[in-house]
Amino acid sequence: MRPAQAIHNWQMDQKTEPNMPEQKPQYVSAFRTLLRYIRPHLVSFGLVFLFTVIAILSDLLQPYLMKIAIDDNLIVGHNDYRGLLLICAAYFALSATSFLFTYLQNNLLQRVGQSIVGLIRKQLFSHILRQSMRYFDRMSSGSLITHISSDTEALNQFFNQVLLSLFRDGLTLILIVVLMFHLNVQLALYCLVLLPIIMIIAIAFRSFMRTTYQLARTRLSRMVAFVAENLAGMNLVQAFHQQRQQEQHFNERNGLYFQANIREIRTNVLFGRTFDVLSNLSIAFVTWAGGKAVLNENLEFGVLYAFITYIRQFFQPINTITQQWNTLQSATVAISRIWTVFDSEPDVRDPKKAPSGWDEENIRGRIEFDRISFAYEPDVPVIRHLQLTIEPGEMIGVVGTTGAGKSSLISLLCRFYDVQEGAVRIDGVDVRHIPQASLHRIIGLVQQDPYLYSGSIIDNVRLFDDSVSREEVIAACEFVGASTVIQKLANGYDTKLSERGSGLSSGERQLISFARIIVFKPKVLILDEASANLDSQTEQLIQNALHAVSRNRTTIVIAHRLSTIQQADRILVMSKGEIAEEGTHEQLIEAGGHYSQLYENSK
């Protein structure tokens, strides 16, 4: 990302934070979409349901067994030791069954959930990769990272917590009510009297818990986004000594997240304890009403025991389900957010098929900008009616003031953006008709500050393409003169580079990019020259590499040092999106215009 973009994103983040609208969950559309992913796993979900039923039944039959033991085997004078032993064995068997099926159900649900979430994450990333540059101008990288990490994690929780709880706790509740009515209708009705109170408390807490939960999640995403933006623009932070200010901004976000977390925990504890109190109240009530009935010999003691156990088990699933409401909501918001990303279509699209007669291997490299106009924002033209033809094998140098539109011209040739007027053609074919993969094989781009991937130098030159041999890579590096730089590194060609190619200057990274050009042999070479001050040795290496690589290749060099392009076949001077001067170095010096002034200043 451009540093300017990073700053812009921080500013956006800071400006919009207090008023950023919370996204409302769209349950129906979110789950209809999710259903598409669930459908292929219906058998597994069916099995999870079956295992859940078995595990719950095994749990709930345990108090019932105790009731039988108390009422039938422990009655004084019965001395039914064999019966008692059988019940104990059955109790153990039920526990073991519950253990086994809970384990199976958990594992299976986790596996299915993880594979769905993994698939969504994969599709999300490849969808983002297919977007055009305009999309990345609009979206901050922080929010995209949040979509891929936190939002998919919320989906993961939906499967592992919400769905599991709905299956397990919902079913437990239903079965407890059935068992209570089976044991004693009157006592069951007494217990159900409490239901409306439970509902009122749950609903009252629900909206409160939702607010605190959403607040904590939003503040967490903002903090993550902020860190991501800072990492992307670290050079800027350091160059402008922004450490203190950024630390302060981070501390504010960290503090807000801390407060939201504390509020969330406090609410959860309050809610959980309220349910405990309610549960104890019901037990006291049932002990009083049931105890009276036992004393009057209207109720067996075992039934009362089973009832009390069921009441204890009754509150726990209600508590869990209510708590899952938050996760359900955040998962719904996450699904909507993920689908907003999926909904965005790239502005720059591939043609349905390559134009007839298109032969990538035999491209000559004639480039034509035919009266093109372009703007990033409506009404702010960056390039105006520009006409330029570059012959195959020609080397063009482009100079101009900052913001003149040099990089934009290259972006249009690479089709990172589409022109609004006119056409860009390669060998007479409009780039909009050329499949992008083919276009990017034809054009080799050596950027100003080349991006290197985490990996060895070998992998960075061959772009992880194993069909390119190590020897080819080494030969390419030697050809462009990068080997001197590489051999100085600790592990030579096997030195592991980090994403910013740490340890290498931008000029040295450009040398490695030149080696890529030799390996992949594109017909057109674009060099956005490193503007950073290079030491004279690296500068000379780059000059030599450019000379070697540009041979028989159409080459466009955006030059920051005029020495690089003095030998160019033609030099263009750009100003305000137009070509202001054009000619060889000698012709332009003689003309005494802007170029000659630049040349004088650079001496």
Ligand SMILES: Nc1ncnc2c1ncn2[C@@H]1O[C@H](COP(=O)(O)OP(=O)(O)OP(=O)(O)O)[C@@H](O)[C@H]1O
């Ligand atoms: N992604 C973008 N979104 C909006 N405006 C942009 C974007 N990229 C560049 N611009 C604007 O377009 C104009 C031309 O920019 P461009 O990068 O093409 O100039 P340049 O000649 O390459 O400048 P420099 O030498 O500083 O790199 C500038 O005013 C710049 O602010």
